[in-house]
Amino acid sequence: MTLPQDKHLSELHESEERFRSLTELSADGYWEQDEQLRFSAFWNTSSREIEPRRAEQLLGKTRWELEHINLSEADWAAHRALLEARQPFRDLELCRYDAAGRKVWVRVSGQPIFNAAGVFKGYRGITRNITERRRAEELRELEHAVTRILAESDSAPATLRKVIRAVCETEGWDCGRYFRVDEPAGVLRFADGWSVQDPAVERFVALSREIVYRPGAGLSGLAWQTGETLWATNVGNDPRSSKGAAKIGLREIGLHGAFVFPIASDGRTIGVLNFASRRAREPEPQLLQAIAVIGGQIGQFLQRRQADEQRRVLEEQLRQAQKMQAMGTLATGIAHEFNNALRAILANVELARMDVGPEHPARESIEEIDKASRRATEIVQRILAFARPQTPQRRWLALDEVVRDAARLLRVTLPGGTELVVECNPGTPAVLADPTQIHQLLVNLCTNAWQAMQGRPGRIAVKLSGITPEAAAMHAVDGLQPRGFARLSVSDSGTGIDPRIRERIFEPFFSTKSAGEGTGLGLAVVHGIVQAHEGAIEVQSEPRKGTTFHILLPAAEPPAERHRHVLFLDDSEALVSAMVRMLSRSGYRVSGHTLPEQALEAVRAAPQAYDLVVSDCFMPGLSGLDVAREVSRIRPDLPVVIFSGHVDAELQRKARELGVREVVNKLDPQEELLRVTARLTGN
Helix, strand or coil, X not given: CCCHHHHHHHHHHHHHHHHHHHHHHCCCEEEEECCCCCEEEEXXXXXXXXXXXXXXXXXXXXXXXXXXXXXCHHHHHHXXXXXXXXXCEEEEEEEEECCCCCEEEEEEEEEEEECCCCCEEEEEEXXXXXXXXHHHHHHHHHHHHHHHHHHHCCCHHHHHHHHXXXXXXXXXXXXXXXXXXXXXXXXXXEEEXXXXXXXXXHHHHHHHHHCEECCCCHXXXXXXXXXXXXXXXXXXXXXXXXXXXXXXXXXXXXXXXXXXXXEEECCEEEEEEEEEECCCCCCCHHHHHHHHHHHHHXXXXXXXXXXXXXXXHHHHHHHHHHHHHHHHHHHHHHHHHHHHHHHHHHHHHHHHHHHCXXXXXXXXXXXXXXXXXXXXXXXXXXXXXXXXXXXXXXXXXXXXXXXXXXXXXXXXXXXXXXXXXXXXXXXXXXXXXXXXXXXXXXHXXXXXXXXXXXXXXXXXXXXXXXXXXXXXXXXXXXXXXCCCEEEEEEEECCCCCCCCCHHHCCCCCCCCCCCCCCCCCHHHHHHHHHXXXXXXXXXXXXXXXXXXXXXXXXXXXXXXXXXXXXXEECCCHHHHHHHHHHHHHCCCEEEEECCHHHHHHHHHHCHHHCCEEEECCCCCCCCHHHHHHHHHHHCCCCCEEEEECCCCHHHHHHHHHCCCCEEEECCCCHHHHHHHHHHHHCC
């Protein structure tokens, strides 16, 4: 016979079994809390939220004692007030990191429990895992945020910082760094970064500025080389990690997790984004998919910005070229008019000298007029040199010779109290340069330096040194290929350059000096000389501390020791004999010919053996122009000079059309032919 009490217990047991079987079929987790709101029981520990290990961590703790990343202290205070009022709550969303470093989102609902006497016994509730939906929402919002940032920003560095910050804050990474591809040097260099407000992490990002990755080196170099996104759960144990960078990360912030993805534009990698965390992180497919989209957006943005910047630079160069052309035209006209007036003044000065004796009272004034006029003539020549720049007469040159010569001149011209220090490094490579122009460059820079000291005692340092190709690769200069350089540096202890005018210092006639204290052409001439020598100028200046100009000139190999070979052609045997002797005495190897056909046959037989062809114009049979045309067919780069006793505009025009380098009149002094020969043979 079954007692009613036994029947009731049996029904209760069956009810509990039904509840347990249903909860085990559910994806949700069920829990209870005691009167102190500590977790006391769980059901369905197969749930993704309440697995056995997680349940053990929760037992005996309140919900706010656990690490959640989405609620503030104020949020928890409001939740506790609700519980203390014994009110039910619904749809409380919580986010945490699991053991693999991935985000887990849950939605929690609960209601208070009272016994038959109405005494509060705790809470009972349900926990539902909503990670998949919330992660999709988060990553979609991240993509939209990046789109907004890229659409609203103009500056590439500021934009990259904002994007890096958005990714770090959304995904819980401690810092992010962007490394750009330096194509001339063949390395990755730090460009920008962002970190959480933590001194150690900020120091780690600052130290990253010194890190350079080569293709395949470290996670960043490998992502650059392969074009693939890479993930490291623990960089300290990952063989792909850069040992130096990983060591810095472990030492500074306890770096563990990292992921790196390349930024591509037009099918080539232009940079790499590297995110790091102090938490070990496992790869997350959803994040990797979102990052692929974000990487594409960044690549398109940088490509647009690069195109905009190139267009801006070209427009600025065009404006500058137009301005320089206009100024050059104006300067040429003024210089020619001024030159005519100066010639008249100097001629009259010479006549005045003849008219008065050395002891005449006016003699001193005449000499002063002469000195002032000649200084004005030099200024006119500098204006013409700027307005009509000539090709420098470049030769293989050891710069220390020029530097020491210029220093000797400067020491006697610099004012008292100005110390000139010269240091020539013996390892400085030679260059291809015009010694006269380099001398002018150095004098202009030193003159500019002592003027910057405004009459106060000071120091000018001239230093000559070399930059190896390896160092040049790490010392990128716009417009120069990484190769060896000679560096000529001129430093002063003057007032420095105001940053507001720094971009204008190489403009002709621009000067900060008072009227009468300068022409404003010194640095413009320096700039023109450096450009003509295919070099570059770097300026370092700090107000009230001084300025340094670095002139970089490409290194040159010493020329091979050989005599330049000149072929001389004229139908006059006497002239051929005389010119062969004259050119030979000047150090040339000379082959003389009186018949054009013989001369052309010699060139055909050994076209590379000759450095210059000098030909008469009017000869029986083939003319000098015919010879020039045929030489051009045989060897287009072999220079030809027409040496004629009758030079007119028509001959000049025809010679230019055929590519003849020079037309020299036989009536000119012989030095003219020697000068042209030296220039065209590079002797």
